Amino acid sequence: MPGKISNKERMKIPRQIMPEQDSNVRRTNFNEVNLGFTEELAKMEALRCLQCPKPSCVEGCPVGVKIGDFIALVADGDYLGAATKLKEDNLLPAICGRVCPQEEQCEVKCVTGKKGEPVAIGRLERFVADYERETVGIRQPELKPKTGKRVAIVGSGPAGLSCAGDLIQMGHDVTVFEALHDLGGVLIYGIPEFRLPKAIVKAEIDSLKALGVEFKTNSVIGFTDTVDELLANSYDSIFIAVGAGLPYFLNVPGENLNGVYSSNEFLTRVNLMKAYRFPEYDTPVFNCKDKNVAVFGGGNTAMDAVRTSKRLGAKNSYIIYRRSDVEMPAREEEIHHAKEEGIEFIFLSNPVKFNGDKDGWLRSVTLQKMELGEPDASGRRRPIPVSGSEYDIPIDMAVIAIGNGSNPIIQKTTPDMSYNKWGNIVADEETMKTSKHGVFAGGDIVTGGATVILAMGAGRKAASAINRYLLGEDLWFRG
């Protein structure tokens, strides 16, 4: 298409459709659902961008990607140039392009979207990252001269990785400590292969290794080393990004029956430990084949768990949610994909007890119907139990996906830092500094369970503040 094209013409181009695996095929495998744009689709989609002089999409991005600039390069067919531009603000674009909730962040602010559908920013981000990786390999940005300062990052999830990427470019030495045997945090143990292939996470982490970031697995900070020991052992600053990591349960009778899982356990077994390939891999998981599976919750993790159960062969896979469909926090795309794959949704129902057989295996759940009342603190209408409405449905496996509290290990071993009543670390919103000198924190351990990109945003804010601190600014004195 010629270079000059009017805004009117741009607005006429329909949003390009993401090619995906057929729903009947994909629900039997763990391969990625979305197949990615072709060059033709990407170019066409890029032409839809109006190149606003004051782009509001950028305001919606927690890491401030220069969206219009990289999309203009895509429209010109300069995909590698687009990758360079993108990576000025985001070193992990193949991950973000896949798992960011763009519809609530950049795309919701897109001007094209005011009259029609917004520009598919996330899909273009993914295309550009995949294009670079698959053609020339991930290229490295320039590093500033070494400062001789050392930073320890606790946790290799999205917050830790984005912080590491920025700090290494600023010239600091960075060591990332990870509790598990593999790197990536929730990107590896939580988000399933069919939504975020682990090879892509590995490739983006390998690019950080190539920049000089050092990674130490099997390091549970608090046990292996404490925060104070890291500070004493020649680290000049610490960024704590351990995630939420303590699953909430419903606290209803029968929750310890065999077959009841937290979403963390179910997904960790399947994703990190590769139980879907048992017995080739040694870790087992509940055999879902021809069974009835219920997942409790309405967020992205619930969608990941229920779609995983379908792929493991479940006969019926249910989402059971206490509010209605409009209050569900999961991404629209995930809900849409789940429905296509045959997931059944049971709304306005809350579990009151799990029922087992004489050997202690889960056999059914008793649900109570709910109705919606006035909005609660979250702004969503509060579910109210309808008395006398209890009914049972037969299930063999249950997954509780109602969120995470804060893991206690850091708090117990670092008592001289401030925590809120839920055990989250208290950190400054702008600098991410904690009450403890030299220590910063960000991501889910500060905010409670949130999104990958918000954690990455926190990691970047922390990197900027840590850089100032290491160059001599006394962030604590200034209060």
Place this chain on the structure above:
Amino acid sequence: MHKIIYAEFLASNIKRFEISAPKIAEKRKAGQFVIIRINKVGERIPLTIADSDSSKGTITIIVQGIGKTTKELNSMKTGDYIMDVVGPLGKPSHIENFGTAISIGGGVGTAIAYPTAVALKNAGNHTISIIGGRTKEFVILEKEMREICDEVFITTDDGSYGKHGFVTDQLQELINQRKVDFVLAIGPIPMMKAVAEVTREKNIPTVVSLNPVMVDGTGMCGGCRATVDGKTVFVCVDGPEFDAHKVDFETLGRRNRTYLMQESDALKSYECESEKALSQKLT
């Protein structure tokens, strides 16, 4: 990677390993555990640290080959490498000078009771050990226990060594004879439950170390949850040691059978493959 510095069988299916893990060796306290993963397809299993030598940078674990992973581990030899070892995890044992403290180990449980017995002795307790086994072969660490304890009693289920009977028979006898201030019991679930019943009558503080199925061992998955005092606990971060009189042993035993089918399939195919490999070597 962690090198196996020394490995030896203590009984036909119980093996002792000294593994290079300098940091864990330096930090670990009695009652804590490690999680190990043998190789890249391996599962993560928790094992209590039986001993350590910080000068050599090694920890000792003692493993009973029951399922695929433990049997595969027990086929490993001096000089082999274990891919992942993480720890020390869990809360250390609560140690004080109780007065007279009895440490009871059933089978491989003696390996887990040993470090706590050492700590109890070092805290000034009159420390008694009861070592139980199905047969003489399964009475392990007798020499080590004799070195650190004031008194050691042995029982075997078949009478092939020590007193004929269960550890609880010996415990009951001791309780009848004298004042006992603290009991630690580690072994199969029915044994720990039986000990709890014996000490409950006289209200003797009794602690057991639980060994549920775990994945991460850091509180992240909740798979190891148990019921203690009517409440759900995560054994990996809230334990592994708990008040024996408050543990719901029935739920613990039941949850440990969650993967019985898969475990037995995995074991069968592992043993089948091992035999094939062996016969190929011989021909």
